[in-house]
Amino acid sequence: MARRKKNRPPRKDSSRQAPSRVAHVIEMFGLEALVRPDGEPDDAPLIRALLRKKIARKPGVVVGDRVRIEEVETEGDSPGAVIVAVEERDNVLMRAGWRGHGQAIAANLDAVVVVVSPAQPPLRLGLIDRYLAACQQAGIPAIICLNKAELDVDGEAARELECYAPLDVQIVHTSAAEDDVTQLAEALQRRRAVLVGHSGVGKSSLACALIPGLDREIGAVNETIGRGRHTTTRSSLLAVPGGGELVDTPGIRAFGLFKVEPEELEALYPDFDPFREGCRFRGCTHTHEPGCAVREAADEDKLDAGRFSRYQSLFVSLGEEVDG
Ligand SMILES: Nc1nc2c(ncn2[C@@H]2O[C@H](COP(=O)(O)OP(=O)(O)OP(=O)(O)O)[C@@H](O)[C@H]2O)c(=O)[nH]1
């Protein structure tokens, strides 16, 4: 029998420990979360829960997670619970973070909305490709939202987005400025979604249009935790009237694929499916190999040539990231 070391406190009587319960993460702020225990009504006060350091390192906790909490006695203003475990996730949207570490954006999503604009900033198809590949990797349905649609006078941006038609991706048009968000609202009904996209495309404006009364500048943080959003990033799950939830994640400026080796990339392109069987070599990366049926399809306009050429650039840049 192992001898207990001197000075170590006796083991706690487990029957006296607070039972753990499962809760939903509604807001994350550094190492703190606001959670709603299962079975509590939507308007019940949220519980402040502290993240154990071990869990903060891996797997981390993000909005949308279901976690196990143990309630603790509070001293002064300290949180009333500790997050002791993260329940298995249905999915998680990841991006490459600092020094190749993965950063989870949100978990247990029904959709990722890739917001783009025809101008200010201009359409960037490469970024859409990367988000769609990440959605494919995570198994989350994607929606492309062309916001500022009123600026697409000649329909050029809408035409460029036609390269995504062979994919199982819904494309909606909105103009947050003109308060026209009907197509997006319909696509999001009863779904939990996150809005992602380049800075300035109108993600906050869309969130405000979908959720009347949302104070996007200060958000819910000021009332609940008492700190402004400028001190550190926080993200939250917002209820959309009529059903549905939006994950609000300010501060995501860049997006890179996480844990995708160059030769794994092609599997994240479902529009290659009808052609890859015809490649001469098994494991063809469709970059330099002779007898590549995917390249042939692009040459013959059976596959969008722009999408194929961007695939090749992304393949090369993934290799550089691995080497560098
Ligand atoms: N013309 C036009 N401008 C819009 C539309 N939607 C948003 N904007 C403007 O675009 C600018 C950026 O909008 P935001 O909602 O802050 O964009 P964002 O994507 O949240 O930007 P970040 O917070 O930097 O990621 C603002 O000046 C908005 O008024 C639109 O439908 N049409």
Ligand SMILES: [Zn+2]
């Ligand atoms: Zn090939």
